Amino acid sequence: MANVLVVDDDPKLLNMLRRTLLYEGFHVFAATNGNEALSEVQAHRPDVIVLDWMMPGKDGIAVMQHLRDANDKALVLMLTAKDAVENRVEGLESGADDYLVKPFAPAELVARIHALLRRPGVELKDEPLAYADLSLDPVTRETRRGERTFELTSKEFDLLRYLMRHPRQVLRREQILEEVWGYDFGGDDNVLEVYIGYLRKKTEAAGEPRMIQTMRGVGYVVREE
Amino acid sequence: MANVLVVDDDPKLLNMLRRTLLYEGFHVFAATNGNEALSEVQAHRPDVIVLDWMMPGKDGIAVMQHLRDANDKALVLMLTAKDAVENRVEGLESGADDYLVKPFAPAELVARIHALLRRPGVELKDEPLAYADLSLDPVTRETRRGERTFELTSKEFDLLRYLMRHPRQVLRREQILEEVWGYDFGGDDNVLEVYIGYLRKKTEAAGEPRMIQTMRGVGYVVREE
DNA sequence: GAAATGGTTGAGAATTCGCTGAGCGATTCC
């Protein structure tokens, strides 16, 4: 299911939207301001961004322009308090894909998101991933190191896919746990380490150099050394 | 494999596209202008039409409108030289299913075509399906493994047909249930497993190697191992 | 250089997942 990022400075509304979308089966992330939004985009690569127009600091337009400059393909659904035509025009010109005027019914939002995802050309992100001689195809679930293919279990696959979606980017432990395991509690749990171990064993089975590097005290990265 | 018609007035580009798509295993037809395109459509009933926007005489839009008037269900992928927003909008409104801006990488075109074909509701014409020594003819309902033919019940047939329409592609359990049984609830139901069992029994009755592989925690694939 | 912190590893327990055989009701065929 699609990843959706919701951005609004009103925590109440934000929480309501989050729950609605979660209930609909989306993978939901949230942010309360523009900068937070951009870092969430970095971290989770959402397919759809529900973006409030008016926010203190970096507003919706600014966030969107930033995204378009970075050539991010996420679909943007703008939320605006007033129905002013000039806003609408300005918004669409700056690259929003759809519009919703507050107040709106949650069901309306859900319908609009589904409509966006149904648009031609919209593909949930499952393109083959590759970095150096490591590659992974989400469609066939084939994983290979150079010429050698290897098998992964489902958790291992999810983890490697997440890592490879962000090559050369250091991912924090909590970030990975949140994304792959869906939780985040600070418990003394070492599942992640164990699974990194599994992946290394399989990706280096023929004596290849290490691709999953440890960033002590922080997390892990996929990177050639 | 799908029939693809490529239409472009530049013979060089046309030839390049033809080869790329042939190499990908598509059945390819070509036309250099609008009228030729329409007669190719008549002759070969393509599943996908790659259509240049700008052509002397009958241009892409005209061809497409003609098709839509004739209620042709072919998927149309428009090629356009400029990224102009108004073009994009006009094109989508007149019924194109996807867009590609020139210049593009051949791999991009291939990916887009695959994406179109993967859309829900898109069904290739009833061509015989084959993968390795497994084959299935939707018209005669004949199924065979090498020289040996075998019988399937109607549900079994539907399931195998669906699997074989997406060879090497891992299909998730829910996807299969949705497509073949028409439902999707998360109930603890094991019809699918049972039917996979039936299919395996029949496709491997003479001791042939397994063709329907289990992807634990995900679903199934038709693939040689 | 000892202690503390953080990461790696192996063993195995707990859990989940998929496969199979038995069987039940509905429909079709004889």
Add this chain to the structure above:
DNA sequence: GGAATCGCTCAGCGAATTCTCAACCATTTC
């Protein structure tokens, strides 16, 4: 009407997977 076929449910087994735990390294801090 009885037999065969079909689509399906269910329970139990076995195996793959996920996770926990504890011992063991490695690096940093004091």
